Amino acid sequence: MRIRIVDAFTDRPFAGNPAGVLLLDTDTFPEDRWLQQLAAEVGLPETAFAHRLAEHPDADWALRWFTPTTEVNMCGHATLATAHVLHSTGAAAGTIRFTTRSGTLRAVGADDGTITLDFPTAPLRAITPPAEISAAIGADVLSVHETGPDAGEPLVEVADEQTVRRLAPDLASVAALPWRGGLIVTARAENPAAEYDFVSRCFFPGIGIDEDPVTGGAHTALAPFWSARLGTTTLTGLQASARSGLVRTELRGERTLLRGSAVTVIDGELLTTP
Numbered sequence: 400m401r402i403r404i405v406d407a408f409t410d411r412p413f414a415g416n417p418a419g420v421l422l423l424d425t426d427t428f429p430e431d432r433w434l435q436q437l438a439a440e441v442g443l444p445e446t447a448f449a450h451r452l453a454e455h456p457d458a459d460w461a462l463r464w465f466t467p468t469t470e471v472n473m474c475g476h477a478t479l480a481t482a483h484v485l486h487s488t489g490a491a492a493g494t495i496r497f498t499t500r501s502g503t504l505r506a507v508g509a510d511d512g513t514i515t516l517d518f519p520t521a522p523l524r525a526i527t528p529p530a531e532i533s534a535a536i537g538a539d540v541l542s543v544h545e546t547g548p549d550a551g552e553p554l555v556e557v558a559d560e561q562t563v564r565r566l567a568p569d570l571a572s573v574a575a576l577p578w579r580g581g582l583i584v585t586a587r588a589e590n591p592a593a594e595y596d597f598v599s600r601c602f603f604p605g606i607g608i609d610e611d612p613v614t615g616g617a618h619t620a621l622a623p624f625w626s627a628r629l630g631t632t633t634l635t636g637l638q639a640s641a642r643s644g645l646v647r648t649e650l651r652g653e654r655t656l657l658r659g660s661a662v663t664v665i666d667g668e669l670l671t672t673p
Contacts, residue, residue: 400424400672404443404665405480408613408644410512412664415644416613418480419446421669422490426450428463429673431470437671438465444608447477449485449497458498459491468607472500475516475615475646475657482506482514483661516657520650521546521620523554535572536584536602538562545578546620552581552603554620560589563598564639570604580605583617585624588637595637595645597625613644619655622648 402421409415419441428434428448438446449462462481464474478497485491486508495506505517523544532555533540542556553576557563563586574580581603588595599621601614611617618636626632632650637643647658 400669402441402667402669403480403484403663404441405483405661405663407476407479407483407661408615408638408646408659409642409662410660412662414642415659415661416445416476416611416615416642417443417664418474418477419443420477420480420484421446421448422481422484422488423448423450425673426453428461433673434463434465435468435470437669439467442467444611445471445474445477447474447481449481452498455498457503458496460485460495460497462497462499462504466603466607470500471606473518473616473619475518475618476613478504478506478516479514479615479657479659479661482508482516484663486514487663513658513660516615518616518619518655518657520623520653520655521551523620523624526553528555531572531576532582534569535576536566536568536582538566538584544620544624546583551620552578552583552617554617554624555582555584556624557584557586560586560598560639562586563600566600568602570602570609573602574604576605579603581608583614583620585621587625587628593637594635596629596634597621598637598639600639610640612640612642613638613646615646615657615659618646618648618657622650622655626650 649656
C-alpha cells in the first residue's frame with residue numbers, strides 16, 4: 400500500500416498542516432491497535448485511513464482519523480489531504496462522500512485544484528471565562544464559547560492579533576482544562592486590508608498535539624463566531640502557527656464550507672501490513 404504525507408490548507412510544501420494518508424486496499428478497517436500504532440509511527444498531527452465502500456447509499460469512502468495518541472471525531476485538514484490524494488491519483492473525481500464519526504462529509508474538487516469540504520457547523524454556547532484559561536494561555540480573555548453538543552474545546556477570544564501571535568501557553572495547564580485537553584484562541588485581523596479576516600491558533604496537548612498548525616475543524620466554530628461579529632457569511636481565517644495556513648469559510652446555517660489547497664510532499668510504500 401502507498402502511504403503519503405500531504406500538506407493541507409496550503410499551496411506550497413512545508414507549510415499548512417501535514418497529514419498522513421493511507422488508502423487501504425481492503426473493504427474494512429484493520430484493528431484499531433494497528434491504526435493507532437501506525438499513526439504514532441507517522442507522528443504527524445493526524446493520519447487518515449480510508450477504504451472504498453462497495454455499496455453504501457450515502458458515501459463512497461469510509462474515513463477515520465488518528466492523532467499519535469488517540470482517534471478523533473473530526474479532522475478537517477486530514478479530510479482535505481485525503482480528498483487531494485483521491486483526486487490527484489485518479490481514485491475519485493468530482494464530489495467525494497465520506498462516512499465518518501461526524502456523519503457524512505463531502506469534499507468537492509475545483510478545476511484550480513482547491514477542495515471544498517462540507518462540514519457540520521459547530522454550535523456555540525457562551526460561558527463565563529474561567530480564570531484557569533487566562534492563566535493557561537498567559538493572556539487576558541474577552542469571551543469564551545464552548546463548541547459542539549458535548550462541550551467541545553472552548554473558543555477563546557483575546558484582545559488582538561498580536562496577542563494571538565505571541566501566545567506561549569503553559570501546555571500542561573491547557574491539557575488539564577476540562578475540555579478534552581485543548582482550546583482555540585482567536586482575534587480579529589488587525590489590518591482591514593489583509594487577505595484574512597481573523598486569526599487563530601489551536602493547542603490540543605491532551606490528544607497529543609501541542610499546537611496544531613492549521614485546524615480545519617476549528618473553523619466550523621470560528622466561522623459562525625466571526626460571521627456574527629463581522630456581518631458576513633464568507634470569511635478567510637489565518638491560523639498563525641509557525642507553518643501557517645489559510646482556511647476560506649462560508650457559513651450556510653447548519654453546515655460550514657471550508658476551502659483550501661493541498662500538496663503531496665512524500666509518496667512512499669508501506670512495508671508493514673495489518
